[in-house]
Amino acid sequence: MAAPNPSTLLPLELVDKCIGSRIHIIMKSDKEIVGTLLGFDDFVNMVLEDVTEYEATPEGRRITQLDQILLNGNHITMLVPGGEVAD
């Protein structure tokens, strides 16, 4: 998938630059995941570690800690490199 013109930066190139650093993932639902990106594939399935999961539930925000996960790319809406997003 070549870039259409030289000044365009491919979206997946940004994700690739993020490998090894913290990334903030916003899902289709009201769930957000922050973790260290170990890798991803063409479908934007992602392998993350040291993961914190933020969920908006009727009781309020729930935070869970997970070690290493494979995140299904189907439900991902946005990726923000850096892992620090104000909410």
Next chain:
Amino acid sequence: MLNSMSRWVGKQVRLKLNAWRVVEGVLQGYDSYLNLLLVEAMEVKNEGNQRINIGTCFVRGNNISVIETLDSTKI
């Protein structure tokens, strides 16, 4: 159709995503899945009353329903 996307690179766009999300930012790149790379991005909530800064982000193409150009670009 994707050829016309190149005209919007560098321009301010507004994306309507699933779940009634609206994101604005400057388009830096795209691919054939309609994944986008935005810089100076922000999420617009409460009908424009609240803006949350995001910065640089990747938007997965399958969530996008509408891309609107905010800068005027004659196409």
